[in-house]
Amino acid sequence: MDMRDVNTFLCILLEFLWTLLKSNYEVIKAMIRVIFPPEPKSVKGDVVLISGTAHGIGREMALRYARLGATVVCVDINAIGNQETLIMIKQEKGNAFKYECDVTNRSAVMQLAETVSKEVGDVTVLVNNAGIMPCKPLLDQTEKEIRLMNDLNVNAYLWMIQAFLPSMIRRNYGHIVSISSMAGIMGFKNLVPYCGSKHAVRGIMDALAVELRNDKRDLSGIKLTTVFPSMVNTGLCHKPRIRFEKLLKLVEPGDAADAIISAMRRDLNEVTIPQDLHYANRYVYRLLPIEAARLWTDFFDAGVDAHDD
Ligand SMILES: NC(=O)c1ccc[n+]([C@@H]2O[C@H](COP(=O)([O-])OP(=O)(O)OC[C@H]3O[C@@H](n4cnc5c(N)ncnc54)[C@H](O)[C@@H]3O)[C@@H](O)[C@H]2O)c1
Incomplete structure (x- = not known):
């Protein structure tokens, strides 16, 4: 080993120790945050755009954000349901404000971003929510x-992020919330493509966080939250099957919306709904060997169940 090798080795060792120290600090910070959750931030003055506001969790979030003093931009392909949500607000x-838009159409989404920017202002909170769930083998x-x-x-989640992230980057201010699912963490029968899509949402959000963090500009003002709901009583799950109904109830859409908004306002990276599933999700399912995890999935x-419509 010559002098240069020794120097390089010492530099890497120092960097390793520094990273270890900082990572321990982050672990302690995270534990403190569990005991003393941060105060929720205000969304007054924010422009919150939500996809899928004509029904279900999207509608409930729209109502709640409006009650908190945000300007809400309701986006849905279903003009009638979306109009009802607007009237309720x-x-x-x-x-x-309401806009009819098929968010799977990229050019329609880009046009939507231009129109909203002119008519309402820059979107500061984007909630990617619209989704469908075919259930069969x-x-x-x-x-x-x-x-x-x-x-x-x-x-559509990617088109929406491409459309609304640039103005957040210009201001170094914003929040993107994406609804994944427990099906984005584990596999379920009758939901093979759906599980794939919800795992993709989780991957997109994880990778976006890394990309923003590695940007040369300071983008620390842009926050991300990924949501992992279990089954919510919106009709999306036509035939839910729950063995222990007292333990794992269907969540009401309003309760799901409350949990999502609370996590967003506390800048949490992720939230599992219901929240008691958080530990099952993070520490049991993700840490157990897959065969052991599957035994618990069988037990619960x-x-x-499959359905045709
Ligand atoms: N309900 C559940 O049990 C559950 C569980 C986990 C995750 N999720 C996820 O939560 C999100 C909301 O689910 P929900 O149960 O409220 O659904 P929902 O069916 O009640 O509402 C979905 C909304 O999306 C709209 N939409 C559909 N296609 C669209 C398109 N092309 N462009 C714009 N809008 C469109 C629909 O018109 C509808 O208003 C979805 O991403 C879903 O996968 C739901």
């Missing part, structure tokens, strides 16, 4: 169903 004296799913699901559950026997 206006009846509560909230501030909202993989071999019964048609090409059309699978392509549409990936276009909506995956590609939660999932969806």
Whole structure:
């Protein structure tokens, strides 16, 4: 070993020790955050754009963000349901706009971003929520169903981020929330393409966080939250199957919306709904060997049965 090698070795050793120290600091910070959760940030004055606001969790989030004083931009392919959501917000004296848009259509999404920027202002909170869930064995799913699901559950999330991230970058301010699912963490029968799409959402958000962090510009003002709901009572799960109903209830869409907004306002990277599943998700399922994890999945026997519509 010559002098240069010794120097390089010492530099790497120092960097390793420094990283170890900082990572321990982050672990302690995370533990403190569990005991003393951060105060929720205000969304007053934010422009919150949500996809899929005509129904379900999207509608409930729109109502709640408006109550918190945000300007809400409701986006959905279903004009009638979206109009109902707008009326509900206006009846509560909230501030909202509505746009009919098929978010799988990239040029429509880019046009939407231009229109919203002119008519409402820069979007500061983007909530990627619209999604569909065909439930049947993989071999019964048609090409059309699978392509549409990936276009909506995956590609549309990317188009929306491409459309609304640039203004967040210009201001170094913003928040992107994406709805994945427990199906984005583990596999379920009758949901093979859906699980793939929700794992993709998780991957997109993880990779986006790394990309923003490695950007030369300071983009620390842009926060990301990925949401992993279990089964929510919106009708999306036509035939939910729950063995221990007292333990694992269908979550009401309003409760899911509350949990998502609370996590976003506390800048949490991820949230599992219901929250008691957080530990099952993070520490049991992800740390156990896969065969052991599957035994627990069999025992709890939660999932969806196949249906045709
Ligand atoms: N409901 C559940 O059990 C559950 C569980 C985990 C995750 N999720 C996820 O939560 C999100 C919301 O689910 P939900 O149960 O509220 O669904 P929902 O069916 O109640 O609402 C979905 C909304 O998306 C809209 N939409 C559909 N296609 C669209 C398109 N091309 N462009 C724009 N809007 C479109 C629909 O019109 C509808 O208003 C989805 O991403 C879903 O995968 C739901």
